[in-house]
Amino acid sequence: MSTRSIDRRSAEMSLAYVLTAFFFFGIGALAGLLQGLVRGGVITLPEWINYYQILTAHGVLMGLVFTTFFIVGFFYAGMAKTITLPKLSVKLGWLGWVVMFFGTVMAVATISTGEASVMYTFYAPLKASPWFYIGSTLLVIGSWIAGAGMTYAYTQWRKQNTNQRSPLFTFMVMATLVLWYVATLGVAAEMLFQLIPWSFGWTDTVNVVLSRMLFWFFGHPLVYFWLMPAYAAWYNCVPKIIGGKIFSDSLARVVFILFILLSIPVGFHHQLTEAGISEKWKIVHVALTLGVVLPSMMTAFSSFATFEAVGRAKGARGVFGFFKKLPYGDVRFFAPFMGMLFFIPAGIGGIINTSNQMNVVVHNTIWVTGHFHITVGAAVALTFFGIAYWLIPSLMGRQLTKGAHRAGIIQTLFWTVGMLIMSGAMHFMGLLGVPRRTDYTTYMDDPLGLSWMKYETLMAIGGVLLFISAVLMICNAIYLWKFAPVGETEFPMAENSLEVRQQTPRILENWKVWIAILAFLILVSYGYPIYDAIVHAPPGAPGMKTW
Amino acid sequence: MHVHKLEKIWLTFGGLMLAAFLVVLTINAFAMGNTPPSDLQQIDPTKVDQTPPFDKPGLVKISENEYDLNMIGYAFGYTPALVEIPKGATVHFHVTSRDVMHGFEVAGTDVNMMLTPGLVNSVTKTFNDVGSFLILCNEYCGTGHQIMAAHLVVK
Numbered sequence: 001m002s003t004r005s006i007d008r009r010s011a012e013m014s015l016a017y018v019l020t021a022f023f024f025f026g027i028g029a030l031a032g033l034l035q036g037l038v039r040g041g042v043i044t045l046p047e048w049i050n051y052y053q054i055l056t057a058h059g060v061l062m063g064l065v066f067t068t069f070f071i072v073g074f075f076y077a078g079m080a081k082t083i084t085l086p087k088l089s090v091k092l093g094w095l096g097w098v099v100m101f102f103g104t105v106m107a108v109a110t111i112s113t114g115e116a117s118v119m120y121t122f123y124a125p126l127k128a129s130p131w132f133y134i135g136s137t138l139l140v141i142g143s144w145i146a147g148a149g150m151t152y153a154y155t156q157w158r159k160q161n162t163n164q165r166s167p168l169f170t171f172m173v174m175a176t177l178v179l180w181y182v183a184t185l186g187v188a189a190e191m192l193f194q195l196i197p198w199s200f201g202w203t204d205t206v207n208v209v210l211s212r213m214l215f216w217f218f219g220h221p222l223v224y225f226w227l228m229p230a231y232a233a234w235y236n237c238v239p240k241i242i243g244g245k246i247f248s249d250s251l252a253r254v255v256f257i258l259f260i261l262l263s264i265p266v267g268f269h270h271q272l273t274e275a276g277i278s279e280k281w282k283i284v285h286v287a288l289t290l291g292v293v294l295p296s297m298m299t300a301f302s303s304f305a306t307f308e309a310v311g312r313a314k315g316a317r318g319v320f321g322f323f324k325k326l327p328y329g330d331v332r333f334f335a336p337f338m339g340m341l342f343f344i345p346a347g348i349g350g351i352i353n354t355s356n357q358m359n360v361v362v363h364n365t366i367w368v369t370g371h372f373h374i375t376v377g378a379a380v381a382l383t384f385f386g387i388a389y390w391l392i393p394s395l396m397g398r399q400l401t402k403g404a405h406r407a408g409i410i411q412t413l414f415w416t417v418g419m420l421i422m423s424g425a426m427h428f429m430g431l432l433g434v435p436r437r438t439d440y441t442t443y444m445d446d447p448l449g450l451s452w453m454k455y456e457t458l459m460a461i462g463g464v465l466l467f468i469s470a471v472l473m474i475c476n477a478i479y480l481w482k483f484a485p486v487g488e489t490e491f492p493m494a495e496n497s498l499e500v501r502q503q504t505p506r507i508l509e510n511w512k513v514w515i516a517i518l519a520f521l522i523l524v525s526y527g528y529p530i531y532d533a534i535v536h537a538p539p540g541a542p543g544m545k546t547w
Numbered sequence: 548m549h550v551h552k553l554e555k556i557w558l559t560f561g562g563l564m565l566a567a568f569l570v571v572l573t574i575n576a577f578a579m580g581n582t583p584p585s586d587l588q589q590i591d592p593t594k595v596d597q598t599p600p601f602d603k604p605g606l607v608k609i610s611e612n613e614y615d616l617n618m619i620g621y622a623f624g625y626t627p628a629l630v631e632i633p634k635g636a637t638v639h640f641h642v643t644s645r646d647v648m649h650g651f652e653v654a655g656t657d658v659n660m661m662l663t664p665g666l667v668n669s670v671t672k673t674f675n676d677v678g679s680f681l682i683l684c685n686e687y688c689g690t691g692h693q694i695m696a697a698h699l700v701v702k
């Protein structure tokens with residue numbers, strides 16, 4: 001008999017998001033394969049398609065579309081599991097999906113026709129078609145509508161359960177949404193007041209400095225918007241899968257609060273080598289960025305503390321004996337666990353990137369590309385794959401079979417090895433000075449340019465393994481969606497008893513306090529620089545289509 | 548709120564590391580002068596070719612073996628495209644863009660900065676070894692981004 005883990009309406013709506021995410025993931029993966037092969041000197045593209053066009057497609061589809069669709073789907077499903085969704089939330093969920101899908105199609109169409117080869121960072125004064133900017137804005141607005149559905153479910157639950165701390169997963173959803181709403185204000189302002197009027201020709205020039213500040217106000221918390229859902233799975237789902245408990249309810253909440261506070265007022269660490277921002281403001285952002293070390297270390301501690309407790313309960317001995325007792329044959333654990341391991345070097349790389357002086361060595365080199373392929377492309381992506389393996393059959397009322405587990409382990413291994421090779425090559429090349437976002441080139445046979453080619457080829461080999469893994473992932477997702485045997489799959493969600501939750505300090509769920517502190521930090525770190533960028537704006541730059 | 552004893556040790560360690568990093572970064576930046584390129588000088592991007600010193604881009608000797616090097620980045624190249632300097636020269640790079648965002652990287656060195664239209668960016672470097680350095684654009688700027696390069700030869 002088919003048994004869904006949550007009610008049918010919520011399940012169908014969540015599933016629509018997850019499956020759409022994998023549809024666009026497939027197109028993004030193909031674009032990634034092509035660009036890896038081109039840059040590695042293996043193939044040349046036909047005349048009618050440009051390297052920078054597929055590079056833009058890859059970035060937009062993987063970084064903005066796959067992630068956002070998957071996150072909304074996972075969050076809705078997890079809320080339905082922990083607090084149930086009212087009808088209005090499900091309706092808002094569907095409306096959000098429609099707006100997000102429509103916006104994505106619009107953006108992809110302008111990229112396909114060559115009207116928007118501006119990368120997913122769309123740095124002005126590169127001027128794309130207005131429909132690219134409008135499409136991207138709709139993607140964000142759709143996510144706001146979906147977020148409103150979740151917020152409604154949460155407020156309803158709070159009304160019915162006064163003075164209760166919400167379940168940890170739901171709390172984490174709300175923390176992520178607070179971050180997302182505040183962060184997207186930056187990019188929304190850039191789109192609505194700068195880029196859209198300018199690309200329609202209503203204004204002649206653009207204030208480039210301001211546009212970049214607004215973009216990075218959004219651009220850095222964007223990476224936490226990817227990461228926090230993965231953390232929510234590490235804190236709630238992984239412990240349940242391995243038969244453990246949530247290490248600490250209150251500390252997990254502190255981690256998410258710290259992410260809200262420390263991920264927005266820090267955007268200048270992406271702009272360290274830029275003119276127009278004084279070095280004194282840069283160091284303020286650098287200091288706040290490094291503060292993220294604390295919640296990251298807390299997460300590492302609690303994850304491994306849970307693993308150790310489980311291992312010891314199964315009879316593990318010695319300091320590291322528990323590593324032998326973990327269920328590596330279970331893809332629901334194995335995939336996110338590989339992601340966690342990737343996050344260790346990724347975190348160290350992040351500290352290097354944000355450190356004022358070391359940044360000039362790696363800024364805009366392919367090191368940075370290597371960095372975000374082991375953060376979002378490995379730690380986050382592998383966790384999302386691991387979630388998909390149980391979430392899809394669980395929402396469909398099908399079984400996660402042994403065969404699917406095995407296929408999932410193979411898929412995870414391909415991704416892990418491919419990413420190690422590709423990102424390893426990227427990090428190494430970055431230290432040599434190889435630039436990111438660059439078509440095949442030897443710089444007119446410059447000896448230095450020629451010496452880089454062997455590593456570019458290595459990078460392409462990693463890319464091929466990743467593409468094989470992506471194809472396997474999509475096949476597995478389709479199997480679990482339509483063809484796996486009917487039955488039941490657990491929705492793994494470790495829940496603390498109400499008694500434990502009530503010991504968590506009440507202030508942690510007082511959003512007004514945290515939003516006020518966040519507003520203060522933003523005012524301190526961005527208030528004057530943004531005021532200055534408007535009042536003492538450099539001469540405006542006219543738009544250009546240089547592709 | 549209960550915090551495990553080992554976690555307290557772990558977080559104290561993390562906090563101390565954080566403090567040490569910040570102290571090192573700040574001292575290195577402000578006491579030793581290693582701040583990232585952060586020039587605030589403005590320029591009209593549509594009039595770069597008429598604005599001194601960029602109306603005559605190139606090397607300007609300012610003292611014994613010390614030079615200002617004024618360069619323009621554009622889609623897709625740099626003016627001048629070839630610069631020769633003597634060994635041991637200290638070069639103050641002043642570079643701007645006359646169209647879109649560009650990068651300015653002397654590959655294999657720590658000279659690496661962004662060129663924003665509307666602003667001049669600056670960095671200083673002493674070249675003690677002879678050789679030919681590849682200057683390249685590391686910010687995507689259009690279809691010819693991969694050929695945007697220049698050379699700096701130290702003799």
